[in-house]
Amino acid sequence: MVSVRLMQGLTGGEASPRYVALREIRGEEELADLSPAALVEKLVVADGSAPLDALSLSDQDRLLEEVYRNLYGAEVGCHAVCVACGKAFEMSFSLDDWIRSLVADDDPGVRSVGDGTFDLPQQDGLERVRFRLPTEVDVARAAAGDEAEAARALRSLCVLEGDSEDPRLDAAMARVGPLLDDEIEAECAHCGASQTVAFRLADYLLASLRRERPLVLREVHCLARSYHWSRPDILSMPRSFRREHVRLVLAETEQGDRSWL
Numbered sequence: 001m002v003s004v005r006l007m008q009g010l011t012g013g014e015a016s017p018r019y020v021a022l023r024e025i026r027g028e029e030e031l032a033d034l035s036p037a038a039l040v041e042k043l044v045v046a047d048g049s050a051p052l053d054a055l056s057l058s059d060q061d062r063l064l065e066e067v068y069r070n071l072y073g074a075e076v077g078c079h080a081v082c083v084a085c086g087k088a089f090e091m092s093f094s095l096d097d098w099i100r101s102l103v104a105d106d107d108p109g110v111r112s113v114g115d116g117t118f119d120l121p122q123q124d125g126l127e128r129v130r131f132r133l134p135t136e137v138d139v140a141r142a143a144a145g146d147e148a149e150a151a152r153a154l155r156s157l158c159v160l161e162g163d164s165e166d167p168r169l170d171a172a173m174a175r176v177g178p179l180l181d182d183e184i185e186a187e188c189a190h191c192g193a194s195q196t197v198a199f200r201l202a203d204y205l206l207a208s209l210r211r212e213r214p215l216v217l218r219e220v221h222c223l224a225r226s227y228h229w230s231r232p233d234i235l236s237m238p239r240s241f242r243r244e245h246v247r248l249v250l251a252e253t254e255q256g257d258r259s260w261l
């Protein structure tokens with residue numbers, strides 16, 4: 001289990017940071033077609049420190065980032081198809097550098113209040129605004145109407161005090177609650193064409209898990225055959241526990257093989 005500090009730590013000077021405990025992923029999640037929100041819901045250990053329905057979309061991305069780091073480390077390596085020559089090329093980058101680049105540079109003076117809400121100060125004729133970050137429920141509630149209407153509805157749901165049309169609001173929200181979803185500048189390794197590639201960490205994590213499914217199935221098969229554990233039992237084990245036992249079985253098999261020589 002890991003304890004994850006939620007995103008607004010990036011702004012610094014926070015009164016009381018919020019933490020969420022995550023448990024390790026299990027085979028049943030590795031093999032299921034879960035949405036990012038459903039995966040977070042499965043992995044969050046309910047200890048009351050930050051209620052699940054209060055997690056913002058940015059919190060959700062932050063938690064999935066932690067899941068990604070625990071499984072695959074701090075680097076991302078993915079393939080994109082070049083818009084100019086049509087060939088696949090590889091791009092890789094560090095999660096830390098990328099996330100730093102997502103936090104808006106211009107600081108509109110936003111400060112965390114400490115209970116998941118934020119303050120924009122009274123400034124240049126603009127009044128003080130207190131807001132929180134949007135959650136999945138907010139986005140669903142605001143979704144009616146066109147994009148501009150939905151954005152307006154979302155802001156009015158999230159602003160707790162002050163003007164929900166304050167011009168500083170979008171930059172403030174992006175600063176304290178960046179979403180790990182971006183257009184990344186890349187250069188094709190074959191023809192050198194510059195282009196932007198859409199990258200969302202949550203989707204990339206789910207795709208990485210999908211790619212590993214054949215391996216998970218082989219591990220289930222290996223353990224079922226060796227220990228006679230049932231499939232549901234194996235799939236409800238933490239991933240590291242399952243893998244450790246697969247390694248034991250393989251080590252023994254290799255030893256057995258060598259004894260034949």
Ligand SMILES: [Zn+2]
Nearest residue numbers: 082085188191
């Ligand atoms: Zn190209």
